[in-house]
Amino acid sequence: MSFNKLNTEGVMLFEQPFARVPHENYRKVFRASQKNIEKEMGAVQNMVNDLTKKGSSEPDADAAVKAIDGMIARVEGLKRKLSDMQESAGTPTLNVMRERLQHLATVEDIESSTAPEFTRWADVRLDRWLVDWCLRNGKEKTARMITAQKGIEKLVDVDLFSDIRRIEDALARKSCTEALAWCSENKAALRKLKNTLEFDLRLQEYIELARARKTIEAMAYSKKHLLPWNDTHHNQIVQAAALLCYPPTTSCGPYKRLYDPSRWATLIQAFRLAIYHLSTLPTEPLLHLAMYAGLASLKLPACYGPPTARNVDCPICTAELGQLAREVPFSHHVNSTIVCRLTGRIMDEDNMPMAFENGQVYSKEALEEMAARNDGYVTDPRDPEERQEFGKLRKVFIS
Ligand SMILES: [Zn+2]
Incomplete structure (x- = not known):
C-alpha cells in the first residue's frame, strides 16, 4: 500500500449530508404525491360505491354516465397534478441527487491523494465547504456568488438555507407560523427523532396570548394545541395553565422565565438544530x-x-x-522537531540550536549569518539588550 493511497472511506465520512439533503427533498415530493393519490382515489372509490348502490335501486343511465364522467375528470386532474409536481420538484431533485452521487463516485476511481484528479476534486469540495460556511454565517450573497462562479449549483444547499433564513427571520419577528408550517411538513420525521420543537412553538404562542392577557383565547389554545402533548409534557402544561394567574411583570421565578423574551432566541436555536438534525447536517460548518x-x-x-x-x-x-482549535486535543509528537524562529529551518546536529544567556534559542546557521554581519556579535531579536559574542553562545543538546 502506498503512503499516498487515497483514504476513500475517510473522504466519505464527511459526505453523508451531501447525499442526504436532496434525498430528504425527494421524500417530501414523494409524500405529497402519495397524499394526492390517496385523496383523489378515495373520492373516486366513494363515487363508485354510490353509483353501484343507486344503480341497483333506481337505475338511471344518464346519471350513471354523468357520474362516470365526473370520475374520469377527477382522475385526469390527479394525473395532471402529479406530472406537474414531478416536473417542477421531482425531476430537478433527482437531477441534484444524480449529480451529487456522480461527484462522489469519481473519488472511488482515484488511486492516490497526490493525483491531479484528486486535487481538482478536493478544490470543488473546498468550494462546497466555503459555500456551506457562508450560508451558516448569514453570508448568502457571497455563497451565491461562489456558487455561480464555480458552477456548483447542484452541489450546494443554497435553497435549504434560504428556507432556514426565512423561518428564522419570522421567529425573530416573533411569528411561529412559518416554523409551525415547517413542523407540519416534517411531522413524521420529527416524531421519529422524538423532537419536540412543535410543542415549544405552541407553548410560545400560548405565552404570547398570556402576555396580551387574552385569557379565554389562551385557554382555548391550550386545549387545542398543548393538551395533545400531555403524555410527555404534563408538568409544562400545568405550569402554563398557572401562568394565566401571573402578569407579565411578575417576579416569580418560573413564570418570569416563561415571559422572558429571550425564549425567542432559544426557539431560533432549537429550530436550527432540528432542521440540521433532519438533514443530518452537522451543527458546525x-x-x-x-x-x-x-x-x-x-x-x-x-x-x-x-x-x-x-x-x-x-x-x-x-x-x-x-x-x-480550542476544543481539539494537543498533538502528540513522539519525535519532536525544533524549528528555528529566524530561518524556519529544522535544528538538529547539523544545525545546532544555540542559546543566549536569557534562554532564547535560535539555529546556529541563523546566528552565524548574524555574527558575520555584526563583527562576530549577535543580538537576540526579541531582546536588543541581549548582545554577546557568537563564541560565547551556549550549545543546546536535544535529548
Ligand atoms: Zn502554535
Whole structure:
C-alpha cells in the first residue's frame, strides 16, 4: 500500500449530508404525491360505491354516465397534478441527487491523494465547504456568488438555507407560523427523532396570548394545541395553565422565565438544530470539522502560552485559528522537531540550536549569518539588550 493511497472511506465520512439533503427533498415530493393519490382515489372509490348502490335501486343511465364522467375528470386532474409536481420538484431533485452521487463516485476511481484528479476534486469540495460556511454565517450573497462562479449549483444547499433564513427571520419577528408550517411538513420525521420543537412553538404562542392577557383565547389554545402533548409534557402544561394567574411583570421565578423574551432566541436555536438534525447536517460548518483534524496535529501547549512562546509560522498561534482549535486535543509528537524562529529551518546536529544567556534559542546557521554581519556579535531579536559574542553562545543538546 502506498503512503499516498487515497483514504476513500475517510473522504466519505464527511459526505453523508451531501447525499442526504436532496434525498430528504425527494421524500417530501414523494409524500405529497402519495397524499394526492390517496385523496383523489378515495373520492373516486366513494363515487363508485354510490353509483353501484343507486344503480341497483333506481337505475338511471344518464346519471350513471354523468357520474362516470365526473370520475374520469377527477382522475385526469390527479394525473395532471402529479406530472406537474414531478416536473417542477421531482425531476430537478433527482437531477441534484444524480449529480451529487456522480461527484462522489469519481473519488472511488482515484488511486492516490497526490493525483491531479484528486486535487481538482478536493478544490470543488473546498468550494462546497466555503459555500456551506457562508450560508451558516448569514453570508448568502457571497455563497451565491461562489456558487455561480464555480458552477456548483447542484452541489450546494443554497435553497435549504434560504428556507432556514426565512423561518428564522419570522421567529425573530416573533411569528411561529412559518416554523409551525415547517413542523407540519416534517411531522413524521420529527416524531421519529422524538423532537419536540412543535410543542415549544405552541407553548410560545400560548405565552404570547398570556402576555396580551387574552385569557379565554389562551385557554382555548391550550386545549387545542398543548393538551395533545400531555403524555410527555404534563408538568409544562400545568405550569402554563398557572401562568394565566401571573402578569407579565411578575417576579416569580418560573413564570418570569416563561415571559422572558429571550425564549425567542432559544426557539431560533432549537429550530436550527432540528432542521440540521433532519438533514443530518452537522451543527458546525463542514469547513471547521475538516480543519480540526489538521489543527490537532499542529496544536501545542505553547500556542496558548505567553506571546514570546508563540511561533510566527504556526497557524494555531494566531488568534482566529487558535480559537477554532480550542476544543481539539494537543498533538502528540513522539519525535519532536525544533524549528528555528529566524530561518524556519529544522535544528538538529547539523544545525545546532544555540542559546543566549536569557534562554532564547535560535539555529546556529541563523546566528552565524548574524555574527558575520555584526563583527562576530549577535543580538537576540526579541531582546536588543541581549548582545554577546557568537563564541560565547551556549550549545543546546536535544535529548
Ligand atoms: Zn502554535
